Each structure stands twice: as C-alpha cells, then as structure tokens.
Amino acid sequence: MDDLSNTSGSSPGSVPSSAPLARIETNQQLTLSGTWTLAYFHAIKKQLSTHDAKHIERLSLEPVTQLDTAAAQLMIEWFGSERMQQQANHLPDQRRQLILSVIEALEVVAEAPETPARTGFQRLGDSLARLGQQVTALFTQQLYLLGFLGVVLAAFGRTFWRPGRWRLTATVAHIHQTGLNAVPIVVLLTFMVGAVVAFLGATVLTTFGATIYTVNLVVFSFLREFGVLLAAIMLAGRTASAFTAQLGAMKSNEEIDALRTQGLDPIELLVLPRVIALWVSLPLLAFIGTLSGMLGGAVVGAVSLDIPFAQFWQIVQRDISVRHLWVGLSKAPLFALVIAIIGCAEGFKVSGSAQSVGERTTSSVVQSIFMVILLDALAALYFMQMGW
Amino acid sequence: MSDTVIHIDNLENRFGTTVVHQGLNLSVMRGEILGVVGGSGTGKSVLLRSIVGLKPIDDGDIHVFGQRLAALDRRQRAAVERRFGVLFQQGALYSSLNLLENVALPLVEHTPLSRPEAEQIARMKLALVGLPAGAAEQMPAALSGGMIKRAALARALALDPDVLFLDEPTAGLDPISAARFDQLLLTLRDALGFSVFLVTHDLDTLYSVCDRVAVLARKQVLVADTLENVAATQDDWIQDYFHGPRGRAAYASMKENR
Ligand SMILES: Nc1ncnc2c1ncn2[C@@H]1O[C@H](COP(=O)(O)OP(=O)(O)OP(=O)(O)O)[C@@H](O)[C@H]1O
Ligand SMILES: [Mg+2]
Numbered sequence: 221m222d223d224l225s226n227t228s229g230s231s232p233g234s235v236p237s238s239a240p241l242a243r244i245e246t247n248q249q250l251t252l253s254g255t256w257t258l259a260y261f262h263a264i265k266k267q268l269s270t271h272d273a274k275h276i277e278r279l280s281l282e283p284v285t286q287l288d289t290a291a292a293q294l295m296i297e298w299f300g301s302e303r304m305q306q307q308a309n310h311l312p313d314q315r316r317q318l319i320l321s322v323i324e325a326l327e328v329v330a331e332a333p334e335t336p337a338r339t340g341f342q343r344l345g346d347s348l349a350r351l352g353q354q355v356t357a358l359f360t361q362q363l364y365l366l367g368f369l370g371v372v373l374a375a376f377g378r379t380f381w382r383p384g385r386w387r388l389t390a391t392v393a394h395i396h397q398t399g400l401n402a403v404p405i406v407v408l409l410t411f412m413v414g415a416v417v418a419f420l421g422a423t424v425l426t427t428f429g430a431t432i433y434t435v436n437l438v439v440f441s442f443l444r445e446f447g448v449l450l451a452a453i454m455l456a457g458r459t460a461s462a463f464t465a466q467l468g469a470m471k472s473n474e475e476i477d478a479l480r481t482q483g484l485d486p487i488e489l490l491v492l493p494r495v496i497a498l499w500v501s502l503p504l505l506a507f508i509g510t511l512s513g514m515l516g517g518a519v520v521g522a523v524s525l526d527i528p529f530a531q532f533w534q535i536v537q538r539d540i541s542v543r544h545l546w547v548g549l550s551k552a553p554l555f556a557l558v559i560a561i562i563g564c565a566e567g568f569k570v571s572g573s574a575q576s577v578g579e580r581t582t583s584s585v586v587q588s589i590f591m592v593i594l595l596d597a598l599a600a601l602y603f604m605q606m607g608w
Numbered sequence: 609m610s611d612t613v614i615h616i617d618n619l620e621n622r623f624g625t626t627v628v629h630q631g632l633n634l635s636v637m638r639g640e641i642l643g644v645v646g647g648s649g650t651g652k653s654v655l656l657r658s659i660v661g662l663k664p665i666d667d668g669d670i671h672v673f674g675q676r677l678a679a680l681d682r683r684q685r686a687a688v689e690r691r692f693g694v695l696f697q698q699g700a701l702y703s704s705l706n707l708l709e710n711v712a713l714p715l716v717e718h719t720p721l722s723r724p725e726a727e728q729i730a731r732m733k734l735a736l737v738g739l740p741a742g743a744a745e746q747m748p749a750a751l752s753g754g755m756i757k758r759a760a761l762a763r764a765l766a767l768d769p770d771v772l773f774l775d776e777p778t779a780g781l782d783p784i785s786a787a788r789f790d791q792l793l794l795t796l797r798d799a800l801g802f803s804v805f806l807v808t809h810d811l812d813t814l815y816s817v818c819d820r821v822a823v824l825a826r827k828q829v830l831v832a833d834t835l836e837n838v839a840a841t842q843d844d845w846i847q848d849y850f851h852g853p854r855g856r857a858a859y860a861s862m863k864e865n866r
Contacts, residue, residue, distance in 0.1 A: 329741055
C-alpha cells in the first residue's frame with residue numbers, strides 16, 4: 221500500500237495535514253506540496269490562480285502528501301489535460317492512474333453538449349408552450365379517465381355473470397376500510413355542519429320572525445345536498461388518496477406488471493373490488509351523514525332555538541316529502557364511481573419513483589373533489605329544471 | 609495509530625426473536641478490499657448497516673477509526689459517518705433529485721463549496737464511474753439498474769471517503785461493465801487508499817479485486833483471510849462455494865489473467 225496516500229483528506233484530525241502550496245522553482249517548474257484534497261478546495265483554487273499556467277512547463281507533484289479526485293480535477297482544469305497527461309507519466313503508478321482516470325472522466329464531461337441560454341423571447345415561447353401542454357394534458361386526462369371507466373365497466377360486465385370470479389373477500393375488506401371505518405368521521409363532520417347550518421338559518425330567519433323554518437332549511441339541505449356531498453368529499457379525501465397510494469406503490473414495485481405476466485387482470489383483481497366497495501359504502505355513508513346532520517340541526521334547535529325534538533320531528537313529517545331523500549341519495553352511486561375511478565386511475569399512472577406516488581395522490585384528491593362538486597352542481601340544475 | 613479501520617467484537621444482532629449475528633468478530637484493515645460473502649439471508653446487509661450505524665446493535669462492540677461507535681455523541685458520530693461512503697443494494701438514489709444533484713448534495717452540505725463548484729465535481733464523479741455525460745440531468749426513475757449502481761457509487765465517492773461500503777455493486781451489471789467496475793474500484797483504491805467493505809456474490813469480483821475474504825455463515829464470520837486460505841478451509845459451504853462449477857471457472861480465469 222502506498223502510505224503517502226493512505227487516507228483521504230476529507231477527514232479532519234485523522235492524519236496530519238498541511239495547507240496546499242504551489243511554489244515556483246527555477247526553470248518554470250511549479251512545485252506542489254501539502255494536502256491536496258476536497259477539504260482544501262478553496263485554498264487549492266487560490267494557490268493555482270496565483271500562477272499562470274501558460275508560463276509553467278513542469279509540475280512537480282512528488283511533495284504532495286495526499287491527492288484526491290476533486291483536487292486532481294482542479295489541477296487538470298488549470299493545467300490542461302494534455303499537458304497534465306505528460307506530467308503524470310513521471311509519477312508513481314497509483315497517482316498516475318488517479319490522474320488519468322480523472323482526465324478521462326473530464327473528457328466525457330466535456331463531450332456533453334452545452335445548452336445555450338434562452339433569450340427573453342424564447343422564454344415567453346416556452347411558457348406559452350407549457351400552457352398549451354397543460355391544456356392538452358387536461359384533455360388527455362379526461363380521455364384517459366373515460367377509457368379507464370370503460371375498461372372497468374367491461375371487466376364488471378365480464379365478471380358479473382360469473383359469481384365464481386367475484387372477489388368477495390377483497391370487496392368486503394374494502395367496504396370495511398372505506399365504509400365502516402369512515403362512519404365516525406362522517407358522523408362527526410355532518411353533525412357539526414348541521415349545527416352550523418341551523419345557527420346560520422336561525423340568525424337570518426329570526427329577523428323575519430320565522431325561526432321555525434330553520435327546521436326546513438336544515439332538513440332540506442341535508443336531504444338533498446349536504447348529506448351526500450359531505451360524505452363524498454370525505455371519501456374523496458380519505459379513500460381516493462388511499463386507493464392511489466396503494467395502487468401506486470404496487471405499480472412502482474412492478475407488482476401490477478407481475479400480475480399481468482401471470483395472466484391475471486389487475487383491473488379485475490384490484491380495481492373492481494375497490495369500485496364496488498365504494499359503490500356500496502357511499503350511499504350508506506350518505507344516509508348516515510344525512511341523519512347525523514339533521515340531528516345536529518335538531519340539537520341546536522332544542523338547545524338554543526326553543527324547538528323541542530318532538531316539534532322538529534313533527535315538522536319534518538308534515539312538511540317534507542321523502543322524495544328529497546331519494547333525490548339526494550340518487551347521486552351517491554355516481555359520486556362513488558367517480559371517486560373510485562379517479563383514485564384507481566391515478567394509481568395506475570404512477571411511474572417509477574416514490575415522488576410520483578405523492579404527485580398522483582395529490583392529483584387524485586384534487587380531481588375527485590372537483591368532479592364531485594361539479595357533478596353536484598349540474599345535478600342541482602337538472603333537478604331544479606325537472607321540478608323534483 | 610493502528611492499521612485497523614473497523615474492528616467488530618462479539619457482535620450480536622437480532623430482529624425480534626430471530627438472531628442474525630451472534631459472537632461475530634471481524635476487522636477491516638486500512639487500504640484493503642475486504643470481500644464479504646455468504647448465502648442469501650446470512651446477514652451481510654445487516655452487518656453493513658450495523659457498521660455504518662443504521663441498525664442499533666444488540667450486543668458487542670464496533671470500533672471505527674479507533675473510536676467506539678456506541679460511545680460517540682451526535683457530532684462525533686456525524687464526523688465519523690462523513691468518512692463513510694455507502695452504496696446500498698438498491699442504489700437508494702434520492703428520487704426527487706437528478707443524478708447531478710444526487711452527487712452534489714453531500715458536497716454542498718458538507719463542504720464550503722458553492723453549488724456550481726459542487727456540480728462541477730459531481731459531473732467529474734459521474735464520468736469517473738463510467739456514466740455518459742448526458743446522464744447527469746436524468747432522474748433516477750429513468751435509469752436502468754446498472755446505471756443506478758454507478759450513480760450510487762458516484763454519490764458514495766462524492767466526499768472521497770475513507771471507507772467505502774458496497775452492497776453487491778456488480779449485481780445487475782453486464783459482465784463488461786462489471787469488470788470495468790472492478791478495475792475502477794482497484795484504481796480508486798490504489799490512488800486514494802480507502803478501505804472497501806465489499807458485499808458480493810460475484811465470484812469474478814472476488815477473485816479480481818479482494819485482498820481478503822470474509823465468509824459469513826451460521827451467524828458468524830467463519831474465516832477472514834486471503835482467498836487461497838479461505839478456499840482451502842474445510843467447510844461444506846465454503847467448499848461448495850469456491851469449488852462448485854462457477855467457483856472453478858472464476859478461479860481458472862483468474863489464473864489465466866495473472
Ligand atoms: N428489518 C428487518 N426486520 C426483520 N428481519 C430482518 C430485517 N432486515 C433483515 N432481516 C433478516 O435478517 C436476515 C439477514 O438479512 P440480510 O438482508 O442482511 O441478508 P443478506 O445476507 O444481505 O442477503 P442477500 O444476499 O439476499 O442480500 C434475514 O433473515 C432477514 O430476514
Ligand atoms: Mg443484502
């Protein structure tokens with residue numbers, strides 16, 4: 221072992237080290253000494269910059285106690301790789317090899333095409349191009365979702381007639397996770413929103429002496445909109461993200477490819493159980509949410525608006541037809557489909573890295589909440605026009 | 609100062625009730641390339657992780673550069689860890705950074721270098737491990753397994769470490785690249801004098817670069833000696849390993865090359 225170079229210099233305190241030095245000797249010979257390592261990077265740069273490489277003919281590297289690749293790089297860039305190569309020939313074997321390897325590496329680096337700086341005009345063009353790319357991406361995304369929906373429905377159609385291929389265990393497990401486990405949070409959320417709506421209604425309606433209509437406000441809004449909407453938003457945040465992360469992790473781990481190569485259909489195995497689970501869960505959660513929201517309103521009514529429970533219940537039975545409940549719940553399967561499809565489709569779009577899983581998860585939550593609200597608004601318009 | 613950079617004494621490692629190591633002793637000398645072999649699941653990666661401090665050990669002692677690892681405070685420990693370069697079995701490149709940034713990160717964080725200076729060095733390191741110049745701007749997800757290994761080596765070399773830990777560096781490389789990798793390792797080791805803890809299943813690597821070989825089996829290091837002595841050890845596994853068909857072929861080609 222060459223004991224001159226037996227420790228690198230990035231380890232302060234391990235071996236005696238001294239500052240790098242470059243000194244002119246006679247006959248245009250530059251003698252280098254000291255520790256030429258990464259730890260002294262700036263000192264080395266400074267030492268070299270005090271000399272003009274053009275006037276130096278020979279380098280004497282023998283007094284250098286330690287030399288590492290970073291310092292060799294500086295030396296080569298300063299002295300030029302051809303001349304450095306000649307110098308290296310006089311060196312002991314190991315050091316010559318180091319310098320030659322670095323020279324070789326730097327030649328590869330130099331081959332890289334320089335990317336010319338963009339002018340202001342080009343940059344404007346770049347940002348326009350990016351905008352265009354985003355718009356087309358939005359369009360292709362919708363196409364992709366529709367395509368995915370088609371694939372899922374086809375798989376559903378294929379398996380529907382063959383109960384032997386139903387994935388009951390997986391489906392029930394997903395119903396447990398996405399439905400049952402979400403009950404507490406949905407109940408809590410809708411209860412609080414119900415209370416808030418009641419307070420809001422009371423504040424406005426008292427001025428007309430119509431406090432009692434708070435009941436109608438709360439019950440109407442929950443039957444038709446809030447019950448299903450809040451449950452759907454909750455699931456979009458809670459379940460769409462989970463689906464994307466689960467499938468995305470499988471995708472980046474090549475598990476989905478493994479399924480395919482074994483002749484198994486990932487859509488049938490992984491996506492269908494999730495879609496069906498959500499289809500079952502969301503209407504149930506929406507119903508529970510509706511009840512809980514009405515309860516929130518009723519509690520506020522009883523506690524601070526002088527509307528006892530009995531009266532609340534009586535008004536509900538007298539004034540409000542059950543049709544509104546059906547109008548509300550009819551949206552649930554649609555929302556469930558949208559959330560599940562977006563969650564799974566985004567999971568399948570994951571490519572490679574863990575970062576991609578994160579990006580897709582965010583995108584799936586944003587998209588599914590957006591789609592749920594958009595569809596809800598369209599449905600509200602439709603129902604209003606139909607007079608339902 | 610002694611010539612042992614790493615000294616492991618009576619090491620024990622457990623996961624729950626599974627004992628991976630028990631009474632394991634091993635030393636790594638300054639400037640040597642120590643090959644660590646053993647069947648799958650014998651705990652080579654776990655041993656590596658214990659030395660670099662990623663897995664707390666259950667019993668025994670590990671001395672690194674003459675200091676007892678368990679006795680170091682956080683700052684001393686960080687100083688020790690900076691002298692390690694680790695190439696993980698799966699590469700473990702930072703997936704949100706491109707290759708250049710991956711290699712430049714330790715330089716920027718641990719040295720007074722500016723980012724352009726660090727990137728300049730990082731480019732050289734990437735080329736040094738045999739990656740084409742265009743690879744610097746690529747993301748790890750876009751690379752093949754062999755390229756990931758190389759980039760990870762470049763990152764491990766970023767700070768010119770004193771000890772390099774390599775977990776199966778040539779697995780997944782084509783034979784030509786693997787041979788070049790071996791050569792590169794020798795060149796760098798000879799030039800920089802670092803020690804190498806090399807976990808490998810590659811017999812060619814073992815024959816062409818290792819100064820000593822440690823055999824891990826039955827929760828211990830059976831032998832740690834020169835290749836000739838290890839191959840001559842009377843143990844069924846070792847005999848199978850070195851004198852099986854692959855072992856003989858690699859041995860023959862080594863003889864030819866010398
Ligand atoms: N985080 C962990 N939890 C539980 N057991 C573990 C863990 N990591 C490793 N093990 C166990 O420790 C043992 C040694 O694993 P290790 O990864 O070190 O094997 P190896 O020798 O590197 O094998 P290979 O050659 O396949 O990489 C194995 O039996 C493994 O199951
Ligand atoms: Mg391993």
